[in-house]
Amino acid sequence: MRPIITRTLTILAVAAGITATAAAGHFDITKTGLERALGPTFANLYVQQAGILGITGITPTTIGANASCDKGGPKVADVGAGPNWICMMSWTDNKGQHQDGKFEVTVRTDTTYVAGGPSKIVGLATITDTHGHDVTNPVFEFDGVIPTGS
Known part of the structure; x- marks a missing residue:
């Protein structure tokens, strides 16, 4: 009976560790x-918009x-990961003017993200x-992936 209890506790400890790691965020998600x-x-999608x-x-x-x-x-x-990333984006618009905009970014533990920019600069949803x-x-709002190891 003792080995079964030990094995069960080990499995529970491993599961708890995995859950804690997932909750803390993916280790490959960095500012850089x-x-x-x-x-x-953003640049590729801006070309698509143009x-x-x-x-x-x-x-x-x-x-x-x-x-x-x-x-x-x-x-x-x-x-x-988290919904609390703020990214300042700078770019040259389709009229040759410098633009700066604040993008609110939600990063998921699977290294995907959703970014939304300022509608006054990037336009409305349609x-x-x-x-x-x-x-x-x-x-207006777009998805992307952070390459692992970045």
Whole structure:
């Protein structure tokens, strides 16, 4: 009977450890990783938005998007999952003007994220395409993945 109790306790301890690790956040989620993922994702989607609007000559390189992220303020470590990431994004818009915008980011433990930007700069949830149809604005709110090991 004793080995069964010991094995059961061991299994419960391992399960508790896994749960605690998952609750604390994925260890590969870092400020640097999020910044490296967010800028290029935004730039690619901004190019897609320009195409929807009929604007040509825009590339991820001309946009030059850069993100600077912080999780929960100065007293919180900039690692792990959570809904409290704020990223300041800077880029050159489709008119050649420098833009800065605050993006609220939720990072999940599986290293995926959802980012939402300022509608005054990136537009509303829907935009009108060149054919007069209302379509989803790809940069209003978007998903991405933080590469593991970043």
